[in-house]
Amino acid sequence: MRLRFIITEVFQGLRRNTTMAFSVIIVTLVSLAFVGAAALLQTQVGKLKDDWYDKVEVSIFLCPNVSVFAQCKAGPVTDAQQEEIIRVLETGALGDIVEQVYPESKEEAWENLLKRDPDGFFAQQLTADDMQPSLRVKLKDPEQFALVADAVGELDGVEHVFDQREVFDTLFQILNRATLLAAALAVVMLLAAMLLITTTIRLSALSRRRETTIMRMVGSSKTLIQLPFMLEGVIAATTGAVLSIIGLWLTVRYLVQDWLVTSNLNWVDYIDQGDVLAVAPWLILIALGLSAVSSLVTLGRYTSA
Amino acid sequence: MRLRFIITEVFQGLRRNTTMAFSVIIVTLVSLAFVGAAALLQTQVGKLKDDWYDKVEVSIFLCPNVSVFAQCKAGPVTDAQQEEIIRVLETGALGDIVEQVYPESKEEAWENLLKRDPDGFFAQQLTADDMQPSLRVKLKDPEQFALVADAVGELDGVEHVFDQREVFDTLFQILNRATLLAAALAVVMLLAAMLLITTTIRLSALSRRRETTIMRMVGSSKTLIQLPFMLEGVIAATTGAVLSIIGLWLTVRYLVQDWLVTSNLNWVDYIDQGDVLAVAPWLILIALGLSAVSSLVTLGRYTSA
Amino acid sequence: MINFNEVSKVYTRGARPALDEVTVAIERGDFVFLVGASGSGKSTFLKLVLREERPTSGRIHVAGRDLGRLASWRVPLLRREIGAVFQDFRLLPNKNVFQNVAFALQVIGKNRRYIDSSVPEILDLVGLGGKEKRLPHELSGGEQQRVAIARAFVNRPPILLCDEPTGNLDPGTSVGIMKLLDRINRTGTTVLMATHDDLIVDQMRKRVIELREGRVVRDQLQGVYGLEPA
Amino acid sequence: MINFNEVSKVYTRGARPALDEVTVAIERGDFVFLVGASGSGKSTFLKLVLREERPTSGRIHVAGRDLGRLASWRVPLLRREIGAVFQDFRLLPNKNVFQNVAFALQVIGKNRRYIDSSVPEILDLVGLGGKEKRLPHELSGGEQQRVAIARAFVNRPPILLCDEPTGNLDPGTSVGIMKLLDRINRTGTTVLMATHDDLIVDQMRKRVIELREGRVVRDQLQGVYGLEPA
């Protein structure tokens, strides 16, 4: 009896305030989409960092067969030269700041190129022999890049020293700023969502004042009086959350996976639908928390006085 | 007397429904920010297109002093070879599809490099002589790229032929999708804004029903009864619009102008505050239109019955 | 002043009409009681005069206007010629006595000078001189109803409609309100009052129109509440 | 059944108290009229009994409960022992007669079988048998008030509070309502009724408690409305 009563009340309430219910749904949808977007952007940053940032920080490009640089006039790097460079990196003053050195031979560079873009122009036109060997150096403290550049920059067989962070930092900076922007919008929108849920509950309470007055007068319990209103907020907010999850899922599925992955940017490890599902429970929790807080703030005032 | 009356009523109404007024402001703010963002993204795309896309579509890189490509084993391109290439481009079958050919000498390439990144690694290490001369070809129909590549790809002195659109297309595609995303969010949010303005007016009318009933009974004109409610919606929506303009202005000022322009991506022509100001009147118009439509939809029902 | 010509009003299609072919003529300066059981159509009659509702059939003339032909933008002008008083007072709780009355003038665009001179005058007339600053909840029910009458009459309309103005008042207080309405009627104002209050009707001995199920069953000068004693 | 012990109620600090040191004892089965001018504190008295308001000082016992010590989650249990009827009926306009009465049982968790048996019974008692399907606006004022009484009494509470239940009714209809309340009182229910209606009070000759400016100025068995004739 009571359960059916509550359910009827909830749906009557939602029907009576359709415009408000829709506003709540839309605003929660958008705000949680931003929360989700911020989270996914950070996941993407994490994936990129996992991919490269941790692994490689400084690339020491060694002289290839053909080079425009004056330092490589003497011809391609020899094994002895390479060993000397590695020795400098791993011992002495640099030994303390270098964590690890990964040599990448021409052949490995060639394979990486093929993996990234097998049908590309360069893969068609070049051979392994045209590639450039390099040493990838991981530093204990990435800030020490300058020391490495100074120490090995002038050694025989080194073409040039390149801090890969430069490239990634720009990208990460962009992604981080995007995260911040999304988070800021999320906060603003969540505020709006909260105000809206509050007003929806208030409106609903006002439009059913007759009913609640009678309920109080005949001795209905406080729970039974307030529950329908709370549930209205909860249902609207949760609907918004579910829609935002669907939106994010579709975006990741069609924009990121289908489009980015098949584009020529496909050598990057992208977020996938799994990451959306990992974020989903949090979005639903936020929606529930939001409506719970709004209910608590509002209900006391509008159903008892 | 009447003006003061209306003003007092408007502000009392806004004070009484602060939460709703804030929701309207926030939601209009965010939705118009998206409208603005979509417009600005398109402006940016336009600027980029103006910059390059129209000017340059196909680059024919000529053999430099030092090259890894087999085709350039014979040494750098000669003036005669270059003239032959230009002749092929401007006459015969290609003459119909090529609109213009701009040769870029090593020196010009060097100057462009210096302009882009005067303190960069390459500018420090290289000289004009290490640069690569090229021919930039503008096509009447950009889709005809393959014909050009086929015709000149194998000519003496050509290192490789590169369709610049490939790079820009990806960028434009990203920007266009971002525009679409912003526009979609804008539409959804504008819908929410409209629902909200409608509800605000309705709430306001309900909470002042006593006053409006008396006003109707004593023979106050319809305009005087309805104007305060309309103005409430208009003021809230316009406030949202103004805030969104401020937000966009700050974003462009600090994110785009200060940060992107001083970063190493500064060789691109970015949108500036002027572009925000160009969008601003439209945003305000949208806000006004939005509240006008909402008022018309709502007021008839809630102040006369 | 008020002419009903075979006026019917049906709210819900198929239901019994709230007013059924009512023909009534009320002259300038009349004091008329509209009596009848609950649901007999008294409030409907008053709403038709105010053009809050429109008749299903029949013609209504009020203050020389044919309500059937009155353009809707002219309804406010009609209402400025009619004062209305209700059972539940309808005062604005956050405005004091002066402001409540002044409100009715402000919203029809009177200027401050006019308001400052006419409001105290009307408050003196209804016997509230000196209580201008009180808020409604600081007044007794009878005093609140006097404020409502002052508000309805401040613009000196030729017609005053009252829908059970004493319904929420105790008998002693009601008598005071009736004396006030009688005084207003003597200034030439047409007063039309719907009421249940048999005592008052019997005491005042004014014209009585009785409705029963939407029909006029009695229209009597110097009448009493009911023909059979209550 | 209802005991007030030096109860005062001040709504607005500094204002005259709405109730001022009221001490009253009402026994099980009593029929009591609460009379007094508007603003004398009648409604406040009833609200204190229902624990809608709390007294500023003094102690109140209702149905064996000390309201000062009653935990707020127990207030619903108190209210299930009290039926309340108001001047404005307070029916739900979109529910029919049966549903209006059933609503009061649904929301205190009664099951469908109980509702289906007790609602028709109470509707017969108040004389509305056969009108279960009507909507409130299809009923006369007196019938609407009967529905309100049925709703208040369907749970057979030992106490029935009525705040001017005949205020919106014409004299004939009011007499019918009073007969109904009398019948309910005879079943052993304590009835406490605030009213302005001198005629009814004078006819019924029940206990009369008169309030004036929040003080009890008269508590008389088989009393009349006013000592000086109205």
Ligand SMILES: Nc1ncnc2c1ncn2[C@@H]1O[C@H](COP(=O)(O)OP(=O)(O)OP(=O)(O)O)[C@@H](O)[C@H]1O
């Ligand atoms: N807005 C409405 N919609 C539908 N029916 C209505 C409406 N207003 C009144 N009625 C019906 O019209 C009839 C006459 O109602 P009216 O309010 O005029 O009676 P009354 O004489 O004023 O009664 P009371 O003494 O209770 O105020 C009643 O049957 C009522 O139910």
Ligand SMILES: Nc1ncnc2c1ncn2[C@@H]1O[C@H](COP(=O)(O)OP(=O)(O)OP(=O)(O)O)[C@@H](O)[C@H]1O
């Ligand atoms: N919620 C409230 N806030 C402030 N003052 C109130 C409130 N309710 C009542 N009062 C004041 O308390 C006093 C008693 O009011 P109450 O409603 O009890 O009178 P009453 O006897 O029921 O009058 P009536 O016959 O008009 O119904 C009045 O002066 C009133 O203004």
Ligand SMILES: [Mg+2]
């Ligand atoms: Mg009526």
Ligand SMILES: [Mg+2]
């Ligand atoms: Mg009262």
